Amino acid sequence: MAGYGRASAVALLGLSGVLVQAEAVVTAGLSRFSLIGLPDTGLSESRDRVRAAVINSAISWPQTSLTVSLAPASIRKQGSSFDLAIAIAVLRADGKVRPAGLSETVFIAELGLDGSVRPVRGVLPSVLAAARAGYEKVCVAEDNLIEAEQVTGVSTIGVRTLRQAVAYANGEPIPDEPSVPVLPRPVPSPSPNPDTPDMADVLGQFEARLALEVSATGGHHLFLCGAPGSGKTMLAERLPGLLPPLDERAALEVTAVHSLAGTLHPAKPLVTEPPFCAVHHSATVPALVGGGAAVIRPGAVSRAHRGVLFLDEAPEFGRVALDSLREPIESREVVIARSAGVATFPADFLLVAAANPCPCGLAMSTHGACTCSSRSRSAYLGRISGPLLDRIDLRVDVSPVGSTELLAAAAGGLASESTAQVADRVRQARDRAVRRLRDTPWRLNAQVPARFLRTHWPLGADSLEGAEQALEAGVLTARGLDRVLRVAWTLADLAGRDRPGRTELDTALSFRLSTTFHSGAFA
């Protein structure tokens, strides 16, 4: 067919990709260029980029009527990743590039006006979609190459310029091109820190260290309360290191999310360690759970998938924003419905919420006197809604490390356990839990419904004595008891015991969120 050409690309909706054909037809008539097939505004700009890139690559532009259609036309398409496929389709229609053979290549890249090929977000999920659709060859920008290579079973090629892409599509030797001045890419927030924070840096903090270990083992969400400078952030940052490294499937899942969010580090495009995502309290609902009108982007909960979501100054967050976390915590995924379609992002994270004990932060601190009224102090933590607190199993109060501990550490004594030592215990305890839960749909103690725990592994009256007294004294609610039970099982897993005893139950009691806490009566 004369004057017709096509090339493949991928349209992403959330993390799921659909293969799209860019079809181009050159017909006699006035010189014009129309792009059809539900493109959004950003994609319509593609016409200008493609034309400029072709002309600046010293290839002639067809001076006739040109129509490019993105099929299937019913799917809304967004972003700049179709540029390269459109250019190849046009050049094929014009006879400058030979038609697609039997084994087609998928083109995923943006074009610069100078003919350069630029990286885009979401390459990993796009390549995964291509592989799943049976395509074997993918052409991406050179800067996206490492990310694209993470998908097995697909041969990938990275190009710097449109000329290289044309040569590749024609099966010719690829010309060497001067490296394009690297565009300053937005610096991704969770950049892999060269020195990962280690538990050995945490001095003292017996309870907080234990709470981190329990949280990492059983998947229990954590609440840290303490004056500024008591090390809440420092502790939270060390939680991902205690989690087991991501297996291959999890790594691809996490990388795909970060690719779409644009937070992948170019030098280390496969996320293999559990991510840490800290959110500022000004965050909106879309920033937390994901969203966006035209382009649906994953939110913080998905960037923290398989890792840790840290909310510092939790009471300062908007109530609506905090409550939006309830659904992802329950279902471990986020479903975002927009006119363009419904996107699902994974959101299986450990929540660490931190708060000062009062608005000025000085209550219980040794540095100064608190200036808050008792009313504002008790109302402060009450801002976190009860339903969210209901999902948090562990509460720890932290105070700044005492001078004795600092001096002892300076003198070389009092060495704290390292991340590696603790993580090893966590791994063994997790194995125990997985063995015990092997015939159930759950893998972590925090996921197991309390009713199941009670009916399948009932505990002796003597271990429950303390909890019963707490129930009677009205300090513990029935729901609080469920949390205590789950944490006690995790403590038993860590201690290598078959079932929790009195010590585990009592320790779990000490971690419970007090019932008076939410109603505002907070000492």
Added chain:
Amino acid sequence: MSLFIPEIDYDDARMVRLMLSRLIEPDDRLFAALREVAAPAEMLRAILERGWSPPDWPAQLVERLEGRRAGMELKLPGADPMADLAAGAAVGARFLIPGDADWPDSLEDLGERAPFGIWMIGRFDHRAPSVAMVGARQCTPYGALAAAKLASQLARADVAIVSGAAIGVDGASHRGALHAGGATVAVLACGIDRSYPASHTELIQAIGQRGAVFAELPPGSRPTRFRFLSRNRLIAALGMATVVVEAAVRSGSLVTARLAAELGRAVFAVPGPVTTRESTGTNRLLCDGAIPAVDGPQVLAELGIEESSPVARRVEKSDTPSAATEIDPRAALVREALPTARSGRAAPVLTLAAETGLAPSEVLALLGRLAGLGQAVRTGGGWALGR
């Protein structure tokens, strides 16, 4: 008018009393007066045989009996003692009369107002201590909590809780006793084979399995306003004391309390807020000399159950926090090391471990135990004494 007159053996005390309880409403004043001079068999014969009466009966009472005859004769066609026994047996109930081993002797304290007989499901040791708990059906959460807590503390000391299986305070008292694994007794204002209120069907079943359910009315009887009031005298009699938890000024619970006082039983009232309608009756009782009921050990002490008796010790062990920590000297040690909440200070676990010489993990578990008793709290920087 031809009358159906069943053949009755007036020497069979059980049959006589079955018939009487079928024909006569509970706590009938006329028959209470007759009982001073007549035996049950004579009363039944006077009802069944027109014109027959023992010569020594006061003429005035015979006259009143004649006036009531028409009403009682209407009930005769439905009076079938054997059918009643079968209906009772179908739900596992027996009909007890004085002299039976299980007959609660405390009912005799009612004198001429004692029931002719009583239907019972389950077991009831009438020689063991028992406390009646009554109160408002429309109680406040405070009333429900107070009732449940007191009932569970008393039940743990092997005191049976007697109440009326109604919603509100009654239900909370039964549940508290059941929760503590103790015995509890429900006295129904309807037939033993019915459950009233219907929403308490399961509760009444549970009471029958773990304690006893009593009913004075024959099987199939429906509850009425007067039957609730007459039932209250049995509750007052079955308990060695009566505790009123929340009652408005005009309330059936106050009737029970007055009856209990007339029977020589101790009357307790749970003090309530002076601002709520539901506590006006109980607070008035307190003004009139009722004993305040604060918690299990206090009520037991007032009842004269010795501190040193095994019963009282068991209550103390599980319910008074100070006693619990005295059991574990290590917990007391940790508590001693805690700063007071008002001091504005808080102690982290490591500091407490250093002060007590215990391992940090041990300190944390002990803190959990103390926190469960409300004796230690997290304060935003560490631990302090609970208030």
